[in-house]
Amino acid sequence: MHELAIAQALVEQVDAVIDQHQASTATAIRVRIGPLAGVVPDLLATAFPLAAAGSRMEHAELEFAHAPIRVRCQTCGADTEAAMNRLICGACGDWHTQVISGDELLLESVELETTASLTPDP
Amino acid sequence: MCDTCGCNLTPGNKHLAFKPVPKGATAVSVLKGLLAKNDDQAAHNREHFDRRGILAINLMSSPGSGKTALLEATLTTLKNEFTCAVIEGDLETENDAERIRAKGVQAHQIVTGTACHLDAHLVHDALHHMTLDGVDILFIENVGNLVCPASFDLGQHLNVTLLSVTEGDDKPAKYPVMFRAADAMLLTKTDLLAVLDDFDPDKAEAHLRNLANPAPVMRLSARKELDMEAWYAWLREQLAAQRARVAQGQSRRPAIQSDGMKYHSVTA
Numbered sequence: 001m002h003e004l005a006i007a008q009a010l011v012e013q014v015d016a017v018i019d020q021h022q023a024s025t026a027t028a029i030r031v032r033i034g035p036l037a038g039v040v041p042d043l044l045a046t047a048f049p050l051a052a053a054g055s056r057m058e059h060a061e062l063e064f065a066h067a068p069i070r071v072r073c074q075t076c077g078a079d080t081e082a083a084m085n086r087l088i089c090g091a092c093g094d095w096h097t098q099v100i101s102g103d104e105l106l107l108e109s110v111e112l113e114t115t116a117s118l119t120p121d122p
Numbered sequence: 123m124c125d126t127c128g129c130n131l132t133p134g135n136k137h138l139a140f141k142p143v144p145k146g147a148t149a150v151s152v153l154k155g156l157l158a159k160n161d162d163q164a165a166h167n168r169e170h171f172d173r174r175g176i177l178a179i180n181l182m183s184s185p186g187s188g189k190t191a192l193l194e195a196t197l198t199t200l201k202n203e204f205t206c207a208v209i210e211g212d213l214e215t216e217n218d219a220e221r222i223r224a225k226g227v228q229a230h231q232i233v234t235g236t237a238c239h240l241d242a243h244l245v246h247d248a249l250h251h252m253t254l255d256g257v258d259i260l261f262i263e264n265v266g267n268l269v270c271p272a273s274f275d276l277g278q279h280l281n282v283t284l285l286s287v288t289e290g291d292d293k294p295a296k297y298p299v300m301f302r303a304a305d306a307m308l309l310t311k312t313d314l315l316a317v318l319d320d321f322d323p324d325k326a327e328a329h330l331r332n333l334a335n336p337a338p339v340m341r342l343s344a345r346k347e348l349d350m351e352a353w354y355a356w357l358r359e360q361l362a363a364q365r366a367r368v369a370q371g372q373s374r375r376p377a378i379q380s381d382g383m384k385y386h387s388v389t390a
Contacts, residue, residue, distance in 0.1 A: 002239055002270035010156055017152055028149075031156065038273040038299035039156075071334065085298040087334040097334040099302075105156045105273070111149045 003043040006105075007051035010044075013107050014057050023112035026057040030110070034067035035084050036103035060111075069102030160274055163242035167277025170249060171260065172373050177364040178260045180276055180376070182300060183284035184293075185266030188310040188344055190218050192284065192353075193261055195344040197225045199354060204258040204361070209248045211240040211265045218263065228252060239270035242277055258361060268297040279364060280305040281376045287311050287321040294329035302333045305377045306340065306356060313343040337377070 014026050033039050041064045052058045071082045073089035074097060080090030082102075088095045155161060171178045181189045190210075197206055208229040210218040219231035230248045232240060245262060254260075262278060264271040283304035285293050288311060294301035301307065307330055309323050327339045338356065342349045367374060 002237075002273065005237070005239075005241065006156055006273075009159055012159060013152070013154060013156065017150060021148070021150055023148070036299055036302065038269065085295040085329070086332050087298075087302070088332055095331045095334050096336070099334070107152045107154050107156050109149055109151045109153075114148055 003039060004047040004051065006039055007044055007047035010048065010107060011051045011055055011057065014060075014110055015055065017110050018056050018112060021112055021114070023114045024056065025113045026060045026110050027113050028061045028063060028111035029057065030063045030065060030108045032065040032067050032104045032106040032108050034102035034104040035069055036099065037105040039105055065108060067102055067104050070100050071097035072100050073097050157274065160242045163246055164275035164277040167242055167246055167249065168279070168373055168375075170254065171277065171279070172368055174254055174257065175365055175368045176254060176257050176260050177280070177361045178262065178276075178278040179280050179282055179360075180262045180264055180271075180278035181282050181284065182264045182268075182271045182303075183266060183286070183310075184268050184289060187266070187284045187286035187289065189263050189266070189284055190221055192308070192310065192344045193222060193263065194225060195347060195350060196261075196353070196357070197222065197227045199350065200259075200357070201226070205256050206259045206261065207252060207254070207257045209240075209245060209252075209260065209262045211244070211263060213237075213265065228257075234265060238265055238267050239274055240264050240276055241274045245276045259357065268293065268300045272300040272303045275375070278376060279374045280360060282306045282308060284308045284310050285326060287315050287318055287323070289321075291321050291323070291326040292329055294326060294333060298333050301330055302335055303376060304330070304335060304337045306337050307335075308353065309339065309341040311343055311345070312341045313346040313348055335377070 014029055018026055033041050045062055048062050069082045069084060070079055071087050071089065072079050073092060073094055075094040076089060076092040078089055078091035079100065082088065082090060087097055087099060089097050183189055193208060200206065206227055208222045208227060210222065210229060210231045211234060212218060213234050213236065216231045219229040222229035230251050232244050232248050240262065262276055281303050283301055285307060287309060309326060315321065323341055330337065330339065340352045342353055
């Protein structure tokens, strides 16, 4: 249920990107959400139209990039894939690992519709 | 890292940044944490704390696992040693803040209405209703919830996650995002272990280790004041560490974010 708060934060950020690039609307928004971020993509997809209603991105397509969980073992050094509640090394089984992917909560890129009247500076 | 010169692009994420698009449209790479605004506010809150040498601790757990009872016992014991203050987060009622004030300790209640978690802005607003000068430890009692609070940085230095023995010992496996964020795990209400045959503290600890979390696990009962000494010793140790950091102009983010920083070009 906190996905609505995340959706609102997303709308604010995309709004800032639209301003920064003097564009008119956003047509596609790509986010990367790892399973360990604690945000459910499907719920975010449901919440997004509510947060985006009336904004310059209300017709934008929300795309999700897959972020698999990977851990690096501090004991044997291997990089392996891991399950959400078993972040142990896939090679040697040690639990002294660091998550190197899978906890992202990232606005990756935005596709913008620029206004046609843009002219280069003299 | 910044959005100006492109130094947030790394070999690992460069392929995400450029993508052909139809004419009239342009694609821009952002690569910014979705919660950047919350995180900026959290960093600002942390500056408030560091400037005053305050240690800020975020308490998280299910509803009813004993966060307020832990605070009542802790505040009573440490009364003559440290000045503490408490921020309480609940959907409704001033009940918890009143329980804290009854101990003679400053407390501010955040009533979230329907929000299932505290965020950095709510905590910032609360700080402006409090007297922070002279405070040694600020406890932030989050909304009772094992899911949402784990995703929001409040500006705290440490996360403490409680698991009462009346819940299941597999809770860390069921709620990995929450328990991965713990800098310490407290197994509470251990006085009830004698009448419960389905909670194994060793299993709870093993599930926590499976999340690659080296956090200390302390078993205690706040109501019966059993085995509380390790918790108090940990608090003393952490406050001393915070003071040492402040003296060197350093700060500390809770376990997860700082880990992530090392590996991700941008973290949420």
